[in-house]
Ligand SMILES: Nc1ncnc2c1ncn2[C@@H]1O[C@H](COP(=O)(O)OP(=O)(O)OP(=O)(O)O)[C@@H](O)[C@H]1O
């Protein structure tokens with residue numbers, strides 16, 4: 001009896017982590033998100049792909065409410081997104097975000113960047129925070145850079161620090177908005193490898209990227225967006241080799257030729 | 259030529275100038291920072307207050323503010339700033355007036371500094387779960403101050419010179435002494451030279467030191 005209920009809870013818990021229902025958003029007259037329905041299961045890795053201006057970044061940013069929405073609902077781990085205040089801050093701590101332009105705190109060292117949220121949001125003590133920060137920096141391969149300032153690091157190193165900074169909060173889900181598109185080609189792989197490892201370890205990830213290698217090897221699902229809508233959702237292999245919609249075919253033919 | 263100096267306490271008068279400057283500087287740095295925080299904050303009422311304050315105060319002549327402090331607050335409303343002595347009360351009223359006035363310029367210098375901080379910095383901080391005050395005081399303002407050192411140095415230099423307005427309500431600082439000396443001695447040029455030299459001794463190092471500090475603390479991006 002108990003076993004059954006435990007198993008059941010397990011199922012419920014491993015089920016839906018991020019749920020968007022009929023989400024709409026406008027920027028003035030521009031309808032950037034149109035009736036978005038998207039469910040991401042715990043441990044799932046979803047790659048969001050689509051032409052420029054299709055609303056991928058906006059979608060990402062609504063999930064931790066860096067952008068507000070006009071209608072619809074978004075919930076994380078069964079709880080609807082709070083509108084503001086302490087509850088929102090707590091939710092944001094559970095949702096890690098990695099930006100295209102890294103956005104490391106420029107006036108703090110790499111180590112301090114990874115410690116700040118732990119101390120100020122998670123109220124960890126300094127010693128523990130530092131230990132965790134150093135361990136995470138080692139894990140993403142920049143342990144030796146801990147005492148440098150962000151500007152002294154290469155783009156690839158900065159982005160890996162940014163990933164460590166987000167992981168330090170112990171997030172339930174990680175959002176990546178084109179994490180490699182500001183990087184020189186030779187640094188893209190070092191970041192993708194860290195992300196791949198995260199995916200293997202079971203982190204729930206929503207990744208906006210055009211890196212098809214990553215999508216094929218790490219993603220459970222590809223979501224294709226165009227003009228503010230989700231046009232197609234499919235397993236990576238199926239999506240890349242056999243897209244159903246014309247928009248996706250058109251888009252893929254363009255990025256494949258580059 | 260400079261023997262009149264023996265009869266007057268020039269150093270003492272400049273010491274009062276320095277005290278006026280330092281106290282007002284600290285006060286206006288604090289109040290000006292709070293005003294800047296209000297102006298960039300999410301609360302419309304506070305934003306409105308900050309904007310109105312800056313736009314009104316920086317358009318009123320400092321002399322009017324200082325005279326109001328003395329004639330209005332002290333003489334009419336009997337606000338003595340915790341002192342029965344007229345000199346002490348006037349000194350404190352002058353500091354109050356200077357803070358009220360200078361903080362508007364401090365606020366604008368800091369706001370210009372805030373504008374040099376890329377929005378991504380605040381977004382990353384919010385994404386970690388920091389609240390508005392934490393984002394402002396832990397991430398945005400520390401970077402804004404570093405970018406604002408030079409504009410703030412200019413405000414400080416202006417403040418140093420503005421302390422002379424306190425002479426209008428009888429605070430015994432350098433300009434009041436100059437007035438007394440000019441009235442008593444027939445040596446306008448040397449007297450002016452001494453006072454001008456005194457102010458340069460205060461303001462030139464301020465500019466040089468803060469210029470150096472500004473380079474030293476600049477945030478590398
Ligand atoms: N803050 C804003 N104010 C007004 N319009 C905006 C804002 N942010 C984005 N937009 C517009 O919304 C649309 C969707 O933008 P979004 O950044 O989500 O697209 P994207 O799919 O991420 O594109 P890209 O691949 O270029 O990053 C675009 O047309 C963009 O110009």
Ligand SMILES: [Mg+2]
Nearest residue numbers: 056057058178
């Ligand atoms: Mg984008």
